[in-house]
Amino acid sequence: MTGPVQPVAKKVPAERTFHGDTVIDDYAWLADKDDREVLDYLRAHNAYTEAATAAQEPLREAIFGEIKAHTKETDMSVPQRRGGFWYFARTVEGKQYGIHCRAPIAGPDDWTPPVLAEGSLPGEQILLDLNVEAEGHEYIAVGAASVSPDGALLAYSLDTSGDERFTLRVRNIETGEPLPDVVENVFYGATWAPITSAGERYLFYTTVDDAWRADSIWRHEIGSDTSDVRIFHEEDQRFGVGVGLTRSEKYLMIAASSTLSSETWVLDATDPSGEFRVLRPREEDVEYSVEHAVLDGEDRFLFLHNRTGIDFELASAPVDAPQDWTVLVPHRDDVRLEYVDAFARRLALGYRRGGLPRLALAEATAAPEFVEWDPGEALVNLGPAANPEWDAPRLRLAYESFVTPGTALELDPETGEQTVLKRADVPGYDAALYTAERVWVTARDGAQVPVSVVRRKDIGEGSAPTLLYGYGSYEATLDPWFSVARLSLMDRGVVFAVAHVRGGGEMGRAWYDHGKQLEKTNTFTDFVDVAQHLVDAGRTTPQQLVAMGGSAGGLLVGAVANLAPELFSGIVADVPFVDPLTSILDPSLPLTVGEWDEWGNPLESAEVYRYMRDYSPYENVADKPYPAILATTSLNDTRVLPTEPAKWVAELLAHTTSGNEILLKTEMVAGHAGVSGRYAKWRETAFEYAWVLGRLGRG
Template structure:
């Protein structure tokens, strides 16, 4: 087809039959799964050409938005230096370069805990560049940095890179005392890497054929010996991770399914020893472990949900974790998400009323009576949490803060006094003033009476009804917390309202909020979003002709289902790497990550009830002869989490079935993965492409 052609390519139909629980399905577009087939690639390229033709008139608007993002961004910038050992570590960017440069500089004195402040365009004295990703990425179209790990003594760097987008990384090592790269190279790893205390051994993970991290290995730097398997998890429901306690006293292997977990510990100064299980796994019980020193004694802090839906924290001897006492009790109104230990204080991360919060216990102030005090902020909608704090001995705690209208701040808190020291506020060029914008919370009401929190942000003085972008996710207990976005200003300044529907399936309102939007209650996620959209129309914020929706990955499943449930409510739907063919995927254990997803969605292979329930909401299965709104689906050819096939099949069926005139489009990145294109300028271009389309569909452009 030519670039100017205005009709979409017609996908051929090839009958592919599957039968489960006595139900036979004919899937005419399953042939699109074979990306090694030249006909499949040609079809994707034809769809790209159709999308390009349909959006060609937006070229000027895309250029304007890109220029706006660029003009508001301080391109040559530097993160707040973070102390670890003998050095300040930081990342900096340079104008015109796609990726960050990671560097360090020596500390001036042992008792120097105040980050150095340097003049614009200068570098720290004694700067050593550890890794320049611009050099690394020079010969590739895609670049993703996985591991970036410094040994405790500061002498070695382990880092890994994916140059395809399939999340298979190559792990390399650098001697930071000489600047030379070591001969050791390990291919096909998961992204992380963890050093032993002696800086001689590295622990890393590999994945199975389904892309599940399942094995932890130990590599002896320079030894030339075969790497040793230190842990292997055969159960396909469980995902394996490797890390350390914040004290760096222990190496930690975490094993978890969606509903069950298990932790193994090994002293970091005994890297060739055996990992020991803390508490044996029990179905349905989740827990995590942190190491603390309290009153001079080693203790384990155990965050768990046994008989505690929203989790509680218990404290136990390191050598007898089964005998524990409650430190932070369960609270039905507060979801405890994490506890972290430093030499002088403990930090509790939790959420209440759909807002993330932080509380601190000063170990030196209360003796045996550990008391947590909340770090308070004035804004109704904001996010606060730990920033980079690699030093266990730090006398101050570094925190991050942001809201929908306040650029991200990094500050340090003097725990003993509560005094705050602002280290950096995200620069927004061009005279940005938060007072020009508003953010507030509203509540929609679902059909079953459940109150659904909505977050809204907009420029003051807009006329209502207004163009409105409604965003949602609603899976995996992931919460869509308030955050600032430079690029989003290009929407707000054109009169668009940005709204987030904090629907069930997420974690905003506690564990029950998640449980009420998964497996056999998953439809609550979709109906909550529809009820949120209807609330925004009913209360005069917008109209269906001005309302557009966005979701990505599992959020793509959300809006794909919503397109079938209420197409009349929206004038445009943006689906990014959308999980829109869930039944096909979850029925096939050979596909990446399928088995571990059964706890989230149910197992349709074993259960007829689950099969029928998933089939009743699957976006692909339920495409019908409806007048669909304009739909833009974006996917990546090398995505291993949500295969490009899902979007390709969904769009083919939508284009076949729709009885309306609104275009259904597919845009496939031919050299990217689940996160889309790499490099900040390329990402700005992609954002400009999406925003221009959303603005047109909402009538704001």
């Protein structure tokens, strides 16, 4: 009895001509995800992939069981105080989704978060139980869960398909009764304004245009029969918008931003139906973000901006004269300022130095003196945790590392005393068995590329099976993070390495600038150089090396597959952006226009067109011995359309000379982040890790 046969995509030549270059795309027909033939093709690939990996089912079950065993299934987040309540989320063994809850504080001086021993906290109210909301749906995700200033109403939004378009609803928390206020097709977030003196309640939300760009901010009056008012519309297709309330709750702010420029509008929160005013008009290649602070008793705005240097400086200005900047922290070439958080009595400044995040604290004065906070571990990810209360006496901090589970602590700035509130409980985990280090690799042009290496101590530094992970776009950083699932790899002798390639933000803005647009190929060659270094240094071999990346990281590993297929035994490409030129040439597609600052505009520039054409994974597939490849996608992904990996796999199958398996796996009800539900996600991870272990000879 024979099993499923891997489908072979038919060829339907489609012609594309730009800048005198004509391209024949045989698989453009796969772009129509609503076409029955396309759906049948994807399902046929799913059936084949399942059959081809069926022998790994016991290993998948073992990994799933290990993730489950290392997870405290009934658990609770550290409650955070806001108003008269402690807000938290908890999970229950056997249930897929979290439960959002709150419980009353004991009194105005109650700043010690309660601990859940078992059952529920006294007076607990369930705000949103996603297990209930998910009934009848294969997928569910939360876009917003925001409580009104008086604690009476919950505004929440849900997506039940994965396309990241949410339905916004409002519920009476005390009675559980839904209000008639319902808004369809909103984007992430929902912001309450303070209740007006006349008792009016206003809710602000964001919507997207046809290209899935957040372009409009709306004001909704609770209980009103009048239509919602669009208070801000962004015409420039490079910019997206968002709205929020400052921690002090004194100002509503609208932020409009592109990759390289930004602008902020502000409104006194006591007048939510008033007119927003711009703080500083947008300038080309100038980015800034704004926080409200009270410095020595004076209301001021804090501006984190790059007007005087690419790695940003911190300035303050009077709220009525936002153009009058006073420098608080000047620009430095070796420090990338990333954010500032303002509280009633202190400031927290986040920055990067030496490729790692740092945190400094200062009193809220006109001339703050920032002091770096030392978490006691070198290779860590750290920053302020949830601190919604403006005048909290203690500051909540969070940190984790490759070997330290997520930790929440409180710092008393007056005494310096630190109290660990919670460290993620990982049953059966012994941190002493693992180690993480940072090594540096010299790229072909002399750049020093940081690489994080995590392993069991008993593996040593000799040759070992290795999973090499990368991203390298949008100035995103892959700072140290703890993973329960990763233990299943390391406990089988696999080393986990992260290549912090150019295009990311680990080493400051210049690191990003030298890995985008007409320098994008640095991202790919950095990754290849890291892989080659690991081989040359005797840490691994090509037969023991698998590459992994997702989304723009999928573009990375897809390009690497063309550049150096001989260096890898396997490649995992999750929701991979492997047909970038086709997408960036089409301004009607989601996100395209806003992406031109990242990739360049191939419509206008022949140079950009040819540069992208030369690195596009899909357009550079050739007759060569590709390693085994597992590509995953989701049918409702709006960020990287499923046509990209589908076309790429079809082209790979038509050209590979190695005989290695090329597999495509499509989630039919999911979005860019994959399936929803923690158990479903664990199984998704177990599938990929079992495949990786198989390629590394450990499956």
